[in-house]
Amino acid sequence: MINNKINSKYKIKGLSIIDNSKDADEEFFSDKKNLKNLENIIRESLEINNKYDIEDFDKIKRGQMAFFNYLTNERVRLEKIVQFFTQKIKTKIDYSNTTKELIALKAEEVSELKEILLRKITTDESTLQQNLSSIFNKAYSSTKKV
Amino acid sequence: MFKEIQIFKNEITYFEKLWIKNKVGQSPVYIIINPELLQTTSLSKILENMEISLKNLKINPLFPYPLYLITEQKLKSDIIPLANSKAELPPYFNFRWKVPTPSEKTIIQKINILKNNLIASPIDRFIKEIKTIKKEQKIFHDLLREEDFYIDIINNLPKK
Secondary structure, three states, X not given: OHHHHHXXXXXXXXXXXXXXXXXHHHHHHHOHHHHHHHHHHHHHHHOOOOOOOHHHHHHHHHHHHHHHHHHHHHXXXXXXXXXXXXXXXXXXXXXXXXXXXXXXXXXXXXXXXXHHHHHHHOOOOOHXXXXXXXXXXXXXXXXXXX | OOEEEEEOOOOHHHHHHHHHHXXXXXXXXXXXXXHHXXXXXXXXHHXXXXXXXXXXXXXXXOOOOOEEEEOOOOOOOOOOOEEOOHHHOOHHHOOOOOOOOHHHHHHXXXXXXXXXXXXXXXXXXXXXXXXXXXXXXXXXXXXXXXXXXXXXXXXXXXXX
C-alpha cells in the first residue's frame, strides 16, 4: 500500500524489478530524473531527512576540519622541535658566544673598570668624599643650639 | 588522545614492559598508580624505578610526546612531569581520533617521519648541553650588567 502511494507520487518510467536485461537498466539509469525520483523514494521510505539546519551543518564542517587542523598544527610543532634540537642547539654548541675564555676576558675588563672608578671616587676632591664629610660634620659638630 | 596506564607493581622490568607495550614517547600518555600499591610502597621509590626504566630504554618523557604522572601528593621530579588531576593535563592532546581522509593520511606520514627523527636524536645529551649553556649565559649577563653600571657612574661623574 505504501509502495503504491510512493510510486504514484514519483512517476518512474521503465522501472521493472522482474526485467533483468542490461539494456533496460542502462536506459533507466541514463535518465537523470529517474535517478532523482528513485533517491526520493528511498529517502521517504527510510525517513531520512534531506535537509540539515545551518547549525548542524556548521558543526559537521567544523568537526571535519578540526582533525585536519590538529594534524597540521602537530606537524608544525614537531618540525620546530626537530629544527631546535638538530640545528639551533648544534650551532650554539659549536659557535657559542659564552665560552670560558670569553667569560674570563670579560671578568678582567670589569675588574679594570672597577679600579678606574674607585681611583676617581676615593680622591679627596671627589664629590663622594665631599658629601660624606658634610654628613659627618653635621652629625658630630660642636656648635649645636640648645 | 591521551592513553591511560595503571600501575600495580613497583619493578623496573615491569615498567619496561609497560612502556614498550603502550609505546610511551610515541603518543601522549598519563599514569595512574593503584591506591593499593601506594599503601605498601612510597611514591618516591616508584618514581625512582620509573626514571631508571626510562633511562634504560632511552625514552624521553617529554619529547616527542609527554608522559604525565597523576598524583595528588606534592613531589618534585626533574624527569617526569607531574599533574594533580586529569583536568590539569594539557588540552592540546585531548582529541578524538577518527578515520583519516587521504589528505590527512599524507600529513600523518610526515608526522611519523618527524617523530622517528626525534626519537633517534640524542635529546638527553642536548638537554644537558642546554643547561650548561644556560649557566654560562647567566654569568655573562651578570658581568655585562655590572659593566654597564660602572660605565653609567663614570659618565655621570662631574668633569673637572
